[in-house]
Amino acid sequence: MRWLILLLASLSLSAQADEADLLVYKIQEPGVENYFSRILVTPTHLRMDEGSDAGGYTLYDRKSGLIYNVDPEDETVIVFEPPREQPMPPESMKLDIRKQTEKNAPRVEGKQPVSIRLLANEKVCRELLVIDNGMKDAIAALRELYKALARVQYPTAYMPGNHMTECELSEFVYAPERAWEHGLPLWDIMGERRRLLVDYRRHQSVPEALFLVPEGYERVVPPPLEGN
DSSP: OHHHHHHHHGGGSOSSEEEEEEEEEEEEETTEEEEEEEEEEOSSEEEEEESOTTOOEEEEETTTOOEEEEETTTTEEEEEOOOSSOOOOOTTOOEEEEEEEOTTSOOBTTBOOEEEEEEETTEEEEEEEEEOOSOHHHHHHHHHHHHHHHHHHGGGTTSTTOOOOHHHHIIIIIOTTGGGSSSEEEEEEETTEEEEEEEEEEEEEEEGGGGSOOTTOEEEOOOOOOOO
8 A cells, every 4th residue: 555655646746747547456366465556648658557666667658659668676678669460369269248237236427337258269258347437548548558568479479388378368469458448447357366446537647757768777678579
């Protein structure tokens, strides 16, 4: 909780400010103390901080498509330039989505929550509860980021020693955007990992510096890999 308080407090520490949409999720997974994921979205950038007092974060430039993994502790930045071609599911993979309005669930912002089940070859891979609301730009930016990450990860998906399940392939490589196509997730369950929405705010004033790659850090550009 201390990490989350520091992150939210940092939003008002700079005279130069941008307006951003804010999402905060609580992450629960086995063997790890619960932590928070803060997502900030502007028309040009997305920044994601996940559960680290050291201050590491991911920065996605929505214009150039570049992804930066910033590590302040080591003063390094790993720069990913995703390939242009989006991976397509193989013919052997059947993807399906099942939706159901939860009529007995309490309304959120006057909207009735909808449950979403994401399937690959008839296996349930991911379950979400979503509402349709005004955080559309934040959701669009997350679709962009996860599709870009899929293009980065695809070349390694079938490398020796990397045994991804059908669900992992569908959610991380072939259809990473489908979890963000139906509205704002209130909770999101994939395997033993749970993501619970604890805060969201529109048009939040945030320091402009949050969206800058620190100067002076060593930049590491991984070599391009060939796909399967």
